[in-house]
Amino acid sequence: GHVVPVAEPAGEDEELVAGEERGLLHEPKDVDALGGEAGLFEGEEGFRRRESAILRELVQSPNVVLATGGGAVLWPENRAALSENGCVVYLRATIDELWQRTRHDRNRPLLRTDDPRARLADLFEQRDPLYREVADVTIDTGSQSLRNLVSQLEERLRQLLPREPA
Numbered sequence: 001g002h003v004v005p006v007a008e009p010a011g012e013d014e015e016l017v018a019g020e021e022r023g024l025l026h027e028p029k030d031v032d033a034l035g036g037e038a039g040l041f042e043g044e045e046g047f048r049r050r051e052s053a054i055l056r057e058l059v060q061s062p063n064v065v066l067a068t069g070g071g072a073v074l075w076p077e078n079r080a081a082l083s084e085n086g087c088v089v090y091l092r093a094t095i096d097e098l099w100q101r102t103r104h105d106r107n108r109p110l111l112r113t114d115d116p117r118a119r120l121a122d123l124f125e126q127r128d129p130l131y132r133e134v135a136d137v138t139i140d141t142g143s144q145s146l147r148n149l150v151s152q153l154e155e156r157l158r159q160l161l162p163r164e165p166a
């Protein structure tokens with residue numbers, strides 16, 4: 001089967017598309033959710049280690065749509081695992097769009113600063129080139145509907161992924 005990691009620096013599109021793509025590739029998995037609450041107590045470094053271990057395990061699964069956390073691309077071994085084990089889809093949004101999606105979310109420790117929008121811009125500047133490096137497909141999410149986004153993604157994946165024999 002094929003792994004399709006679905007990634008974005010921050011926001012909820014990856015979870016939504018993973019859920020919508022259930023019919024195309026079967027089984028959505030969210031790396032952050034599987035990392036659990038323990039990451040809150042381990043600090044960022046501990047969280048990243050846990051995230052990396054989960055990611056390495058999940059990319060071996062057949063027929064999975066994998067939603068990564070925003071920082072999953074920071075470690076070279078994670079980028080390699082993603083690139084070598086599937087089709088990487090980068091759901092790209094502008095900083096303004098990401099800010100609109102995350103500004104009221106209190107579950108984002110990296111945005112708990114005096115200027116969360118500036119921090120988001122810094123994270124985007126750091127991560128965007130890394131996502132572009134590993135992405136097989138980049139889709140600008142913009143303000144399009146989820147239905148349009150999924151339709152666009154399905155078309156791009158059909159072009160990239162070989163058909164399974166019936």
